[in-house]
Amino acid sequence: MSLAVESRGVTVRVPGKINLELVVGPLREDSYHELATIYHAVGIYDYVTAIEAESWSVEVTGATAEGVPANGTNLALKAAKMLARRFGVEGAVALSIDKNIPVAGGMAGGSADAAAALVACEALWELQLTRDELEPIAAKLGSDVPFLLHGGTAIGSGRGERLAPVLARGELHWVLWVSPEAGLSTPQVYAECDRLREAAGIEVGDPTPSGALVAALRTMHPGEVGAALRNDLQEAAISLRPVLSEVLEAGTTLGAQGAIVSGSGPTVVFLVGTQAEAIDLSVGLAARGPAGDIRRATGPVAGAQVIQSVSPT
Numbered sequence: 208m209s210l211a212v213e214s215r216g217v218t219v220r221v222p223g224k225i226n227l228e229l230v231v232g233p234l235r236e237d238s239y240h241e242l243a244t245i246y247h248a249v250g251i252y253d254y255v256t257a258i259e260a261e262s263w264s265v266e267v268t269g270a271t272a273e274g275v276p277a278n279g280t281n282l283a284l285k286a287a288k289m290l291a292r293r294f295g296v297e298g299a300v301a302l303s304i305d306k307n308i309p310v311a312g313g314m315a316g317g318s319a320d321a322a323a324a325l326v327a328c329e330a331l332w333e334l335q336l337t338r339d340e341l342e343p344i345a346a347k348l349g350s351d352v353p354f355l356l357h358g359g360t361a362i363g364s365g366r367g368e369r370l371a372p373v374l375a376r377g378e379l380h381w382v383l384w385v386s387p388e389a390g391l392s393t394p395q396v397y398a399e400c401d402r403l404r405e406a407a408g409i410e411v412g413d414p415t416p417s418g419a420l421v422a423a424l425r426t427m428h429p430g431e432v433g434a435a436l437r438n439d440l441q442e443a444a445i446s447l448r449p450v451l452s453e454v455l456e457a458g459t460t461l462g463a464q465g466a467i468v469s470g471s472g473p474t475v476v477f478l479v480g481t482q483a484e485a486i487d488l489s490v491g492l493a494a495r496g497p498a499g500d501i502r503r504a505t506g507p508v509a510g511a512q513v514i515q516s517v518s519p520t
């Protein structure tokens with residue numbers, strides 16, 4: 208049995224990302240930093256539904272909806288409008304976002320919703336575009352948006368928007384510590400990274416990804432991947448949110464094979480070997496770590512995918 212609907216609608220599921228490696232190069236003239244990063248999509252999802260409508264709108268619900276703007280500044284709504292302008296679509300859409308990805312958490316939640324809106328509207332308007340053809344619009348919306356169109360594990364360069372696939376076989380098990388406080392502002396974390404480098408007299412050259420991590424990803428051996436995790440923004444995130452060093456230490460003491468701040472933080476991710484170890488670490492962290500929301504996820508997972516498409520009946 209299906210419910211009668213009056214308008215066409217498409218629902219897209221999109222994951223969050225973590226950075227297995229984030230090498231931050233110099234500040235560019237356009238105020239972005241040159242990066243070498245390895246993105247990894249993990250199974251924590253937002254759901255974005257686009258329904259044909261007379262006027263543009265967005266509503267946000269779900270576990271992490273608080274603080275997400277439900278107006279024209281919402282990145283998913285900007286994405287839908289940009290796609291319509293670019294391809295001469297006359298209609299509008301009502302977007303609804305069911306949020307589970309932490310907000311301002313270093314997991315690209317806003318970028319994920321933008322990628323999902325592009326995929327949903329592309330399907331709704333039957334534009335027949337490939338993911339690669341959506342990429343230029345995605346890159347205009349934000350550095351991480353192109354990656355969320357594809358998902359998986361990929362090398363990002365430039366400001367993160369230029370992608371190359373990574374050969375990665377198998378699955379990694381992650382435990383996430385999500386901050387109970389408000390998130391961190393990405394520009395502030397990058398600025399703090401620059402400040403700390405300047406104070407220490409550190410000058411950086413062109414960023415390159417490490418061979419060790421790329422090699423470890425071929426086998427997905429958790430010990431090797433864990434040892435090769437690197438995030439140049441971690442020190443800056445800790446400087447702005449000192450509790451993060453306690454979180455990292457708590458997970459490491461409890462046996463995690465790798466521990467790292469995700470992107471610009473404040474989400475912290477721990478790598479373990481199996482699902483059973485993930486459950487043990489979650490229980491340990493909840494009992495003994497600093498207060499936070501503890502979640503589990505595996506990666507890599509696919510990027511934005513249409514999961515439902517309905518037409519008037």
Ligand code: C5P
Pocket residue numbers: 238239240241242348349350351365366367393394395397
């Ligand atoms: O591209 P996006 O809008 O997601 O970036 C948000 C902010 O993060 C930028 O305005 C910039 O301050 C910082 N950023 C950066 N270098 C990058 C990516 C982001 O400095 N490569």
